[in-house]
Amino acid sequence: MSPSGPAAGSGAGAGRIVFDDVSKAFPGRAVSTAALRGVSIDVAPGTIFGVIGYSGAGKSTLIRMVNGLEQPTTGRVVVDGVDIGALRGAALRAAQKHTGMIFQQFNILATVRVRDNVALPLRLDGVGKAEARARADEVLDFVGLSAKADSFPGELSGGQKQRVGIARALARNPRILLADEATSALDPTTTAQIIDLLRRVNREYGTTILVVTHEMDVIKDLAHQVAVMAAGEVVEQGSVLDTFLRPRTGVARDFVSTVVPQAVPDRVVAHLGGEGLWRLLLLDDEVTQPLVSDLITDIGVQVNMLHADMTEIQEHTVGQMIVKVTGAPERIAAARRFLAERVVHLEELVA
Numbered sequence: 001m002s003p004s005g006p007a008a009g010s011g012a013g014a015g016r017i018v019f020d021d022v023s024k025a026f027p028g029r030a031v032s033t034a035a036l037r038g039v040s041i042d043v044a045p046g047t048i049f050g051v052i053g054y055s056g057a058g059k060s061t062l063i064r065m066v067n068g069l070e071q072p073t074t075g076r077v078v079v080d081g082v083d084i085g086a087l088r089g090a091a092l093r094a095a096q097k098h099t100g101m102i103f104q105q106f107n108i109l110a111t112v113r114v115r116d117n118v119a120l121p122l123r124l125d126g127v128g129k130a131e132a133r134a135r136a137d138e139v140l141d142f143v144g145l146s147a148k149a150d151s152f153p154g155e156l157s158g159g160q161k162q163r164v165g166i167a168r169a170l171a172r173n174p175r176i177l178l179a180d181e182a183t184s185a186l187d188p189t190t191t192a193q194i195i196d197l198l199r200r201v202n203r204e205y206g207t208t209i210l211v212v213t214h215e216m217d218v219i220k221d222l223a224h225q226v227a228v229m230a231a232g233e234v235v236e237q238g239s240v241l242d243t244f245l246r247p248r249t250g251v252a253r254d255f256v257s258t259v260v261p262q263a264v265p266d267r268v269v270a271h272l273g274g275e276g277l278w279r280l281l282l283l284d285d286e287v288t289q290p291l292v293s294d295l296i297t298d299i300g301v302q303v304n305m306l307h308a309d310m311t312e313i314q315e316h317t318v319g320q321m322i323v324k325v326t327g328a329p330e331r332i333a334a335a336r337r338f339l340a341e342r343v344v345h346l347e348e349l350v351a
C-alpha cells in the first residue's frame with residue numbers, strides 16, 4: 001500500500017511510551033489485588049518493546065493503560081508527553097486514535113465483511129464510506145489480504161483473522177501498536193508470519209510496538225527490548241540479546257531456558273559435576289572458532305562435548321556449548337582463562 005502519510009499531529013520520534021512508577025490496585029470485596037506495583041518502563045519511539053510474564057503478572061493491565069482502557073491507581077502513563085490517565089471524554093478519544101490494538105482472540109466482527117471491519121474505526125471517526133473503504137483496501141494490501149476483502153471473518157483462518165485485526169489497528173495510521181498475546185492462539189508457522197508482518201509494520205511505518213506475551217520465542221523474534229514481569233513488578237529489563245545472554249533473575253532464566261534449553265539432565269550434571277563442567281555462550285564470530293581442538297592441542301586438556309546448539313537472536317548468532325574439561329588442576333585453570341577470552345559467557349554447572 002502507499003502510506004497516506006503519518007497521522008495528523010505525529011512527527012519524527014513520535015510514539016514514546018513512559019510508565020512512571022505505575023501501580024494499580026483492583027478493589028475487591030475482601031482484599032484488593034495489586035495488579036501492578038511501581039512499574040517504570042521507557043519505550044523509545046519506533047522500537048519494539050516486549051513484556052513477558054506468567055499468567056496474572058499484570059501484562060494486560062499494563063498494556064491497557066496505554067490507550068486509557070485502565071487508569072493507574074498511582075503513577076503516570078505518558079504517551080508522547082501526554083498523561084493518558086488524566087484524560088477523559090473527547091480528549092481521551094482523540095488520544096486513542098494514535099494507538100491501535102490487537103488481541104489474542106482477534107476481536108473482529110463476525111457479521112461484517114473484512115473490508116468493512118477494517119474501515120470501521122475510520123467510519124466511527126466520521127470518514128466517508130468510499131474514503132474509508134479505499135483506506136481499508138490499502139491496509140488489506142499491506143497485510144496481504146486483498147483477496148479476502150469481501151469475505152466474512154468466519155471464512156478465514158486464525159492467521160488471516162489476525163491480519164484483519166492488524167489491518168484494522170493500522171487503518172488510522174497510529175504511532176503506536178499494542179499487541180496483547182496476539183500470536184498465542186496461532187500455530188508456530190502462522191505465529192512466525194504474524195511476527196514478520198509486525199516487524200514490517202515497525203520497519204516501514206516506524207510504528208512503536210508494545211507486545212505482551214508469555215512466549216519467549218515471540219520476544220526473541222520480535223522485540224528489541226524486554227521487561228520481565230512477576231506478580232505486578234518488573235523484575236528486570238534490558239536489550240533482548242543481553243537478557244538471553246545474562247538473565248539476572250530466576251523468572252528470566254526460566255523464560256530464556258524455554259528457547260535456549262540447558263540440555264543436560266540434572267543426573268548427568270550430578271555425575272560429572274565439579275571442576276570443569278561448563279556452559280559456554282558464544283556470540284557471532286565466536287561460534288566459528290576451533291575452540292575444542294585448541295583446548296586439546298594448545299592447553300592440553302581433554303574435552304567431553306555434552307551439548308551444542310545455536311540460535312539467532314536479534315540478528316546475532318548465539319551458540320551454546322556444554323563441556324566437561326578434564327586434566328590436571330592447573331590445566332583446567334588454564335582452560336578456564338583461555339575460554340574467558342574467547343566466549344561471551346562461562347558458567348560453572350553444579351549439581
Ligand SMILES: Nc1ncnc2c1ncn2[C@@H]1O[C@H](COP(=O)(O)OP(=O)(O)OP(=O)(O)O)[C@@H](O)[C@H]1O
Pocket residue numbers: 026027033034035053054055056057058059060061062214
Ligand atoms: N478488572 C479487574 N478486576 C479485578 N482484578 C483484576 C481485573 N483485571 C485484572 N485483575 C487482576 O490483576 C492481576 C493481573 O491481571 P492481568 O490480566 O493484567 O494479568 P496478565 O499478565 O495479563 O495475565 P494473562 O497472561 O493470564 O493474560 C490478576 O491478579 C488479575 O486477577
Ligand SMILES: [Mg+2]
Pocket residue numbers: 059060061
Ligand atoms: Mg493478559
